[in-house]
Amino acid sequence: MERLFSEIYNRYFSIVNRILKTRGKISRKLIADTVREYGFAESLLFMLPKLERNEWELFDEDKASYSPKIKGGIKTPLSRLQRRWLKTAISDPRAGLFLDEEQICRLRDMLSDVRPLFNADDLYYYDRFRDGDDYSDDTYISCFREVYKAVKGHYRIRIEYTNARRKRTAVKVLPYRIEYSVKNDCFRVLCYAGNKERVKKHIMRISRMKSAVPVIDDTDELISCDKEAKRRKVTLKVYDERNAMERAMLQFADYRKNTMRIDDRTYRCEIYYDTDDETELLIEILSFGPMINVEGDERFIRLIKERLMKQKELLVHKDI
Amino acid sequence: MSEFQELIKNIDKCRDYVRDFFVYGFKSRSDFPGKSARTYDDERRRIVSWLEGYISEDLTQGGRSKNISLQIDQKLLETNPLFRVWQAASFTDRDLILHFYILKILEDKGEAYSAPQLSEILIDRYGINADWQIVRRKCNEYVDEGLLTSYKEGKSLKYRRGILYGELMEETESLTDMIKCFALDLPLGYVGHTILSMQDDDNTFFGVKHSFPTFTLEDEILLSLLEAIHDKRKVKLRIQSNRRMHEAFDVTGIPLQIFVSTRTGRRFVCLCNTDRRSSFDCMRLDQIKEVKLLEQADEQEEKKQRAYLEKDKEYIWGVSFRPLVRGKGRLQKLILTVSADEHTESFIVQRLIREGEGGSVEKIADNTFRYEKTVVDVIEMFPWIRTFTGRIVELKIYGSNGNTLSEENTVLEKMFYDDLERSFDIYGI
Incomplete structure (x- = not known):
C-alpha cells in the first residue's frame, strides 16, 4: 500500500539536500538561512541544532566550516506513488496541451511497470458544467501553447477571439497567468491590455480564441501592475x-x-x-x-x- | 510528559484539527472537549508553524481569543498550502542518514550492491557505522516505496536505484509544466507537488479555481478507496460526523466510484451497501476516519452493481439515491419556469443547459423558458434553483408520470415558496 505521509517527502529531507547541493564549504549562516527560508516556522528550533551538532553525520569534522561528505546532494529516484500519479496525469485529456503524442507514448513506455493511481471513470464530477473545453481541438492546443509561452517568456501576444456578443475581435495583451476552473472544466487566461496610463485587465477563455501570435517588433513598454484583484x-x-x-x-x-x-x-x-x-x-x-x-x-x-x-x-x- | 515536536508520527489526529481550524474557522479551545489544553495548544502551535505565511489570526468577538484561518489570495491559487501537512512526517536520525548515504552510493545507473556490501561502503567511504541488517531493512522499505529495485544474484539480494525524473524524457520542461498545472486540481495533487519539490521547482504561472484546499486532508482515505475500487475489494468504513454529534459507526460495501462536487466542497465514495443490498450510499470522504480493505467482491456482483449505478445516475441530482432501487422507485419531476430576456440575457438559458445536469430546456413564450428534470430527490436541487432568484416565474413538482400532485410534492413546493417569503421578510421586502 502506497503512503502519502512518508518521510521521503519530508520537508527536512529536502532542506538537507538543498544544503548538500551547495558548492564549496558551508557556513553556519548558510545552513541557518536555508532552514529559515525553506523550513517550517519552528524548524530553526528543531532542525538547526541537529545540523550544527552534525548529528546526521552529513559533514566532515572541521570546526571552521561544514564540509559535506556527500558532494552535490542526492538525486532521489521517483517513488512508485509518484510514477503512478504521473501515469494518471498523462492520461488526462489536458495532457496533450503540454506533450505531443510521441512524448506521451514514451512516458507510457517508461511507466509501463506501474498502474495508474486512478482512471478517469473512477471519479464522477456530478455537478460540473457540461460545456467544458475541447482539449483535442488543434486551434485550442495551438492557442494554449502560444499563450503559455508568452506567460513564461513575459512578452505580448495578439489574440483573435470571439467575444461574448459572438463578434470576432483582436487584442494585444500581456498574459500573466493561466487559470483552470474545475467547475467549468476550462482554461482562462488573465492578461493586461492597454498602456502605462491605462491598464485594463482581461480574463479570456482559451476556447474563444481563434489565434494567438507573438507581437513582432514590440517596442511598447511592458505594462505590469499589481496582480492582486480588488x-x-x-x-x-x-x-x-x-x-x-x-x-x-x-x-x-x-x-x-x-x-x-x-x-x-x-x-x-x-x-x-x-x-x-x-x-x-x-x-x-x-x-x-x-x-x-x-x-x-x-x-x-x-x-x-x-x-x-x-x-x-x-x-x-x-x-x- | 513529552516535549513539543514540530514533526509528527501519525497524521490522523492532526488532520481533524486542521480541518476544524480551516473549514469552520471559529473553533477555539473550548470546542475540543476531551482534549487537554496542552494537546490543543500543541496542535495549534504545530499547525501555525507548518503554515506560516498562509494563515491569518483574527480576534474573535469579545477579543478573548484568536481564530486562525487560511489566507486565501493569489498565492493560494498557485499552490495548496495544506500540502505542507503531509511534509511533516517524523523520522529517526538513522532514517535520514541511511536515506542520503544509500541513495548516494546507488546514484550511478547500474550500480548494485547487497546490504552487507552497502554496509561496508558506508564505513569505508563515509565513516558511517551501520549494521548490514539495518541497511537491509531500510533498502527493503525503499523497495516497497519504489525508490529501489532488488534482484537475486546467486544467494545475495542486490539493490539498485529506481528511475530518476530526468530519465523519463530527454527534455522534461513540458512535463514539469504539466505537473505544475495538474498538481493544483487533479486528485492526489500532493504527489505531483512532491515531484516538483524534488526538482526544487515551484509553480508561478498556473492558477486554479473551484478547487478546495482541504480536499488534500482526505487524500490518504481517497488513496485507499481508489485501491479498493481498482482491486474490486469490499471495504469497511469507520464514519464519524465532523461535528461529532453522533457516535462513530461502520459501513461495509463495495466501493464503485468517487463522487466529486465542484461547488459544495465535498467528495464522496459511492458504495453498494452489501449489508442491505437495497441501494447505493454516498459517504463523505471527510467523515471517513478509517478504511479497512476486506475480501474481494464477487466479480459478477460488482459488475452488476456498476451497471445499476450507471442507470440510477440518470435520476440523481447530487448524491441522494434513496428511495431509488436499481432504477425503480418513486421519482419526482421538477419544472422550473424562468424569465430571461432572450436577446440580452441568453446566459441564463445557457446556465440552465450547462448546469442543469441534462434536464430539458425549452422556450415556452417570449422571454420565458421552461426547465424540466426528473430526479429521485428534488430537495437536492433547491440550492441550485435558488441561484435563479429574481427570475423564477414558477416552480412545480409532480410525480414522475407528470400529473400526480402528491401531498409530499405539495409540501416541497410550499417549502420552497416559504423559504422565499422568509428571505423577503429578512430583508424587509
Whole structure:
C-alpha cells in the first residue's frame, strides 16, 4: 500500500539536500538561512541544532566550516506513488496541451511497470458544467501553447477571439497567468491590455480564441501592475438550520473567511473575495435561501435585495 | 510528559484539527472537549508553524481569543498550502542518514550492491557505522516505496536505484509544466507537488479555481478507496460526523466510484451497501476516519452493481439515491419556469443547459423558458434553483408520470415558496 505521509517527502529531507547541493564549504549562516527560508516556522528550533551538532553525520569534522561528505546532494529516484500519479496525469485529456503524442507514448513506455493511481471513470464530477473545453481541438492546443509561452517568456501576444456578443475581435495583451476552473472544466487566461496610463485587465477563455501570435517588433513598454484583484468583504449571518452552517463552511472553504459564533444556532462569517468573483459569490449565497442573511456591506445587501425584489414582483404577477 | 515536536508520527489526529481550524474557522479551545489544553495548544502551535505565511489570526468577538484561518489570495491559487501537512512526517536520525548515504552510493545507473556490501561502503567511504541488517531493512522499505529495485544474484539480494525524473524524457520542461498545472486540481495533487519539490521547482504561472484546499486532508482515505475500487475489494468504513454529534459507526460495501462536487466542497465514495443490498450510499470522504480493505467482491456482483449505478445516475441530482432501487422507485419531476430576456440575457438559458445536469430546456413564450428534470430527490436541487432568484416565474413538482400532485410534492413546493417569503421578510421586502 502506497503512503502519502512518508518521510521521503519530508520537508527536512529536502532542506538537507538543498544544503548538500551547495558548492564549496558551508557556513553556519548558510545552513541557518536555508532552514529559515525553506523550513517550517519552528524548524530553526528543531532542525538547526541537529545540523550544527552534525548529528546526521552529513559533514566532515572541521570546526571552521561544514564540509559535506556527500558532494552535490542526492538525486532521489521517483517513488512508485509518484510514477503512478504521473501515469494518471498523462492520461488526462489536458495532457496533450503540454506533450505531443510521441512524448506521451514514451512516458507510457517508461511507466509501463506501474498502474495508474486512478482512471478517469473512477471519479464522477456530478455537478460540473457540461460545456467544458475541447482539449483535442488543434486551434485550442495551438492557442494554449502560444499563450503559455508568452506567460513564461513575459512578452505580448495578439489574440483573435470571439467575444461574448459572438463578434470576432483582436487584442494585444500581456498574459500573466493561466487559470483552470474545475467547475467549468476550462482554461482562462488573465492578461493586461492597454498602456502605462491605462491598464485594463482581461480574463479570456482559451476556447474563444481563434489565434494567438507573438507581437513582432514590440517596442511598447511592458505594462505590469499589481496582480492582486480588488478585494471586498461581505459579512454573513448563518442560521444553522438544515445543517446550513456546515454546508456553508465547506462551500466557502475556498474563500478567505473569518467565522464567529453568536449563539448555538447562529454564526457570523466574514468572507473576503475578489471583485471578479462577486456575481459567483452572490448566487452561491442566494443558494442558501433564508439560512444566510447578508449583513454587510451595503453594496452587497443592495445586490441581494435587487434580486429578491425582482423575485417578489414575479410572484405577485403569478398570484394575480 | 513529552516535549513539543514540530514533526509528527501519525497524521490522523492532526488532520481533524486542521480541518476544524480551516473549514469552520471559529473553533477555539473550548470546542475540543476531551482534549487537554496542552494537546490543543500543541496542535495549534504545530499547525501555525507548518503554515506560516498562509494563515491569518483574527480576534474573535469579545477579543478573548484568536481564530486562525487560511489566507486565501493569489498565492493560494498557485499552490495548496495544506500540502505542507503531509511534509511533516517524523523520522529517526538513522532514517535520514541511511536515506542520503544509500541513495548516494546507488546514484550511478547500474550500480548494485547487497546490504552487507552497502554496509561496508558506508564505513569505508563515509565513516558511517551501520549494521548490514539495518541497511537491509531500510533498502527493503525503499523497495516497497519504489525508490529501489532488488534482484537475486546467486544467494545475495542486490539493490539498485529506481528511475530518476530526468530519465523519463530527454527534455522534461513540458512535463514539469504539466505537473505544475495538474498538481493544483487533479486528485492526489500532493504527489505531483512532491515531484516538483524534488526538482526544487515551484509553480508561478498556473492558477486554479473551484478547487478546495482541504480536499488534500482526505487524500490518504481517497488513496485507499481508489485501491479498493481498482482491486474490486469490499471495504469497511469507520464514519464519524465532523461535528461529532453522533457516535462513530461502520459501513461495509463495495466501493464503485468517487463522487466529486465542484461547488459544495465535498467528495464522496459511492458504495453498494452489501449489508442491505437495497441501494447505493454516498459517504463523505471527510467523515471517513478509517478504511479497512476486506475480501474481494464477487466479480459478477460488482459488475452488476456498476451497471445499476450507471442507470440510477440518470435520476440523481447530487448524491441522494434513496428511495431509488436499481432504477425503480418513486421519482419526482421538477419544472422550473424562468424569465430571461432572450436577446440580452441568453446566459441564463445557457446556465440552465450547462448546469442543469441534462434536464430539458425549452422556450415556452417570449422571454420565458421552461426547465424540466426528473430526479429521485428534488430537495437536492433547491440550492441550485435558488441561484435563479429574481427570475423564477414558477416552480412545480409532480410525480414522475407528470400529473400526480402528491401531498409530499405539495409540501416541497410550499417549502420552497416559504423559504422565499422568509428571505423577503429578512430583508424587509
